[in-house]
Amino acid sequence: MNYGIGIDLGGTQIKGGFFDLKKGKMLAKDSVDSRDGDWEGNVPAFGVEARGLVDSLEKRAKKEAEIAGVSAPGLARRDGSAIASLPNRLDGLEGFVWADVLGKPGAVLNDAHAALMGELWQGGAKGLRDVVLLTLGTGVGGAIVADGKLLRGNIGRAGHLGHLSIDFHSEMRTICGAPGGLEDFVGNHNIVERTGGRFGTTLALVEAVAGGKDEEAERIWDESMRALAAAISSIANVIDPQVVLIGGGISKAWKQIEPRVSHWLDEFEWRPGGARVELRRAELGEWAGAYGAVYNATIQQGMVDE
Amino acid sequence: MNYGIGIDLGGTQIKGGFFDLKKGKMLAKDSVDSRDGDWEGNVPAFGVEARGLVDSLEKRAKKEAEIAGVSAPGLARRDGSAIASLPNRLDGLEGFVWADVLGKPGAVLNDAHAALMGELWQGGAKGLRDVVLLTLGTGVGGAIVADGKLLRGNIGRAGHLGHLSIDFHSEMRTICGAPGGLEDFVGNHNIVERTGGRFGTTLALVEAVAGGKDEEAERIWDESMRALAAAISSIANVIDPQVVLIGGGISKAWKQIEPRVSHWLDEFEWRPGGARVELRRAELGEWAGAYGAVYNATIQQGMVDE
Numbered sequence: 001m002n003y004g005i006g007i008d009l010g011g012t013q014i015k016g017g018f019f020d021l022k023k024g025k026m027l028a029k030d031s032v033d034s035r036d037g038d039w040e041g042n043v044p045a046f047g048v049e050a051r052g053l054v055d056s057l058e059k060r061a062k063k064e065a066e067i068a069g070v071s072a073p074g075l076a077r078r079d080g081s082a083i084a085s086l087p088n089r090l091d092g093l094e095g096f097v098w099a100d101v102l103g104k105p106g107a108v109l110n111d112a113h114a115a116l117m118g119e120l121w122q123g124g125a126k127g128l129r130d131v132v133l134l135t136l137g138t139g140v141g142g143a144i145v146a147d148g149k150l151l152r153g154n155i156g157r158a159g160h161l162g163h164l165s166i167d168f169h170s171e172m173r174t175i176c177g178a179p180g181g182l183e184d185f186v187g188n189h190n191i192v193e194r195t196g197g198r199f200g201t202t203l204a205l206v207e208a209v210a211g212g213k214d215e216e217a218e219r220i221w222d223e224s225m226r227a228l229a230a231a232i233s234s235i236a237n238v239i240d241p242q243v244v245l246i247g248g249g250i251s252k253a254w255k256q257i258e259p260r261v262s263h264w265l266d267e268f269e270w271r272p273g274g275a276r277v278e279l280r281r282a283e284l285g286e287w288a289g290a291y292g293a294v295y296n297a298t299i300q301q302g303m304v305d306e
Numbered sequence: 307m308n309y310g311i312g313i314d315l316g317g318t319q320i321k322g323g324f325f326d327l328k329k330g331k332m333l334a335k336d337s338v339d340s341r342d343g344d345w346e347g348n349v350p351a352f353g354v355e356a357r358g359l360v361d362s363l364e365k366r367a368k369k370e371a372e373i374a375g376v377s378a379p380g381l382a383r384r385d386g387s388a389i390a391s392l393p394n395r396l397d398g399l400e401g402f403v404w405a406d407v408l409g410k411p412g413a414v415l416n417d418a419h420a421a422l423m424g425e426l427w428q429g430g431a432k433g434l435r436d437v438v439l440l441t442l443g444t445g446v447g448g449a450i451v452a453d454g455k456l457l458r459g460n461i462g463r464a465g466h467l468g469h470l471s472i473d474f475h476s477e478m479r480t481i482c483g484a485p486g487g488l489e490d491f492v493g494n495h496n497i498v499e500r501t502g503g504r505f506g507t508t509l510a511l512v513e514a515v516a517g518g519k520d521e522e523a524e525r526i527w528d529e530s531m532r533a534l535a536a537a538i539s540s541i542a543n544v545i546d547p548q549v550v551l552i553g554g555g556i557s558k559a560w561k562q563i564e565p566r567v568s569h570w571l572d573e574f575e576w577r578p579g580g581a582r583v584e585l586r587r588a589e590l591g592e593w594a595g596a597y598g599a600v601y602n603a604t605i606q607q608g609m610v611d612e
Contacts, residue, residue, distance in 0.1 A: 075578055084579065085578040085579050087578075129460075130459055130460040142544075144544075146452060146457050146459070146464070147455070147457075147458070149453070151452050151453075151457075151545075152453070152546070153436055153452070153545060153546020153547065154435075154436040154546050154547060154548045154581075155546060155578065155579070155581050156546070157542070157543065157546040157576075157578065158452070158544065158545055158546040159544065160543040160544060160576075161543075161544055163539075163540070163543040163544075163576060164540045164543065164544055165472055165536040165537070165539060165540045165574070166471055166472065166473075166474045167472075167473055167474060167475065168472045168473060168532065168533055168536035168537075169473065176543060176576035177539070177573070177574055177575065177576050178536075178539055178540065178543060178574060178576070179536055179539075179573075179574055226474065227474055230471040230474035230484075230485055230486075231471070231474075233469075233471060233483070233484055233485075234469070234470045234471045234484065236463070237463065237466040237467075237469040237470065237482060237484060238448075238450075238464065238465065238466060238467055238469075238470055238544070238545075239457070239459060239464055239544075240458070240459020240460050240461060240462070240463040240464040241459065241460060242460045267483070267485075268471070268483055268484060268485055269483065270463075270466075270469060270482035270483050270484070272381055272391040272393075272461065272463065273390065273391050273461070275460075275461050
């Protein structure tokens with residue numbers, strides 16, 4: 001088994017990578033519009049587009065892929081055939097059997113799970129057996145690898161760390177109903193409300209913080225990093241990873257994240273025998289899902305040991 | 307492999323059970339004082355007492371055990387030889403190699419981990435692949451079985467759910483440093499403070515609640531059950547078990563726990579496709595650790611599949 005394709009389905013774009021599986025290298029990449037809501041006959045347009053991506057990637061690489069893995073939002077079936085559950089977005093994705101359309105064996109995986117599997121294979125989590133990923137973006141995503149294996153849980157929901165309640169008295173509810181959930185203190189989705197309308201994005205807030213003269217921005221950002229540190233100390237106590245990997249768009253502000261989270265962790269973290277969780281930036285950026293999609297497909301098809 | 311012994315070391319008592327491993331039945335049991343702080347020569351007294359328990363159990367059962375597992379507080383070494391870390395209690399336990407004293411092959415496991423392994427083997431978690439245990443007592447203990455396997459984590463700390471931060475702004479710190487940790491809202495250790503001195507134990511509080519005429523008791527208890535429900539919804543989102551098993555002394559108040567936690571879960575829990583986490587009482591009571599100790603020893607010695 002030499003070559004495979006990883007497809008990463010997002011709400012606006014589908015990204016695809018053609019991989020040398022033995023070397024773990026991406027030989028070619030391409031992306032197309034995901035056309036959320038469109039159909040071609042009885043097939044959702046994203047399926048047709050993904051199939052087109054497979055063909056174009058094989059042409060670019062001048063090689064045939066033996067396997068095609070998919071990363072997509074939602075909860076994946078345990079057998080990897082389809083996404084079982086994703087309300088309100090990407091009409092037609094629930095129950096859509098990817099192998100039928102892509103014409104290759106493979107598996108589909110939740111997008112945050114895929115990102116961590118990508119990092120585990122070729123990124124910042126390489127060689128680790130116990131690692132947790134947090135992606136800081138519109139919301140907060142997450143995934144857990146425990147003892148070398150992806151933690152999926154009973155219905156494929158494990159790792160939804162954005163929906164960890166860190167303030168149970170809060171009136172806020174995450175989109176999954178969690179009271180005072182992590183993503184409502186850190187995600188970009190409510191940054192306008194959290195900053196009283198002053199900032200439209202978290203990165204704009206962080207820029208003001210970096211300037212060193214905006215006390216209000218400083219206070220808001222510190223609250224956010226304190227929330228993140230509390231969640232990471234909970235992760236240490238409950239999941240006990242070696243490394244917490246931080247990715248997503250907001251992780252570009254690493255210089256304003258790492259020292260502040262570390263400061264709060266000095267107060268919150270339980271460090272038996274001096275052990276402390278290492279904070280690390282994710283490495284694969286927006287291509288992590290494609291890496292993870294193809295790597296997971298090789299595992300679920302039984303081709304490599306996890 | 308037919309017979310084994312499970313030893314459960316606590317701060318005041320050591321309990322031991324003699325087990326028929328094939329039938330999963332406890333044939334004999336006994337307990338002795340753990341003599342915390344005493345030594346006999348260079349051996350901590352609890353080691354000598356545990357060895358005595360092994361001998362007395364074999365006499366009672368009129369059979370020889372081929373294996374002896376231990377449950378103890380603290381973080382266990384991955385190889386099961388000893389507890390690596392437990393500050394301030396049971397002097398001599400850290401690094402104490404159990405097999406040297408008990409004279410039988412075996413393994414030592416964290417006590418909450420052992421309780422869940424016991425429940426998985428012969429109690430309320432039998433046949434489950436994804437299950438979380440919460441023990442409500444002085445503090446709140448916890449353990450996680452994911453995909454049929456005990457989640458240990460990098461340093462054996464996984465499952466410390468009492469130290470999940472559910473109120474990160476709180477000034478309270480758990481004994482492990484977690485801000486606003488679950489056990490500070492539910493555990494018995496601070497019930498006097500939480501009730502303004504009115505109640506000395508959680509079970510006394512619950513009795514007042516059951517009476518139906520004590521509004522203040524009602525309010526305090528509801529706060530506690532709301533905290534527990536928020537933690538369970540976080541567990542559902544992050545660990546995704548089929549069942550959350552509830553044990554420990556406070557679980558005797560099941561009639562005041564189950565409906566109230568369920569009420570709050572109706573508000574907090576994410577239930578994709580209608581899936582909901584089942585709440586169940588633990589079944590083995592104070593003997594869960596002994597069951598889990600011997601069961602874990604059979605696994606760590608490679609005698610049965612997990």
